Amino acid sequence: MSFIRILHASPDAPAVDIYANNNLIAEGLSYKQLTSYLPILPGNYEIQVYPAGNQTNAVIDTNVTIPQNSAFTVAAAGELSDIGLMPIPEMFMPNMPMGMGNASFVRFVHLSPNAPAVDITLPDGMILFEDVSYTQFTDYLAVNPGTYTLQVRPTGSNQVALTIPDVTLMPGAIYSIFAVGLVGETPPLEAVIAVDGEYQ
16 A cells, blocks of 8 residues: 645635546645645546545546555645645655664655745754755755754855744654745644654
């Protein structure tokens, strides 16, 4: 089996129902909501996304191939006029640096359609992820477990577009941080933090 979960990251789209090969797999999913992982047989799927409660006029109708022994977050991303599905592969076995046996792993996914390329930093300016553009996602980074404040800055700038306080990373856990929303508009730029899994 493989696994998928679905993230509603389209800032101006209504709640949606999602079908895979005409089978309902997510119902009434609203902006910023993320489903649990759903077991799915590997293969090709027609994915259709409709406004909740409606099975006419799909806002997305596309095909997704799910390989064997894989896990994906499938994000509905972009504003409604340009909405699409973005498959984001998860990591099963992280690359463990020497001496970091209880590390946390974290990555960043840029899903804010009007935000520029960004750096993800600590408050002291230390860069964790650099020059990430819309629809890009980083590799996982091993960090010491703990509670962090993260900042999102336009690439190469000291200006802080978003502060993400109190990000608690537990030992042996794997996380994705999704930037969603709009810069200077509603809904605002913010972060959705999800646990991708554990490796211990």
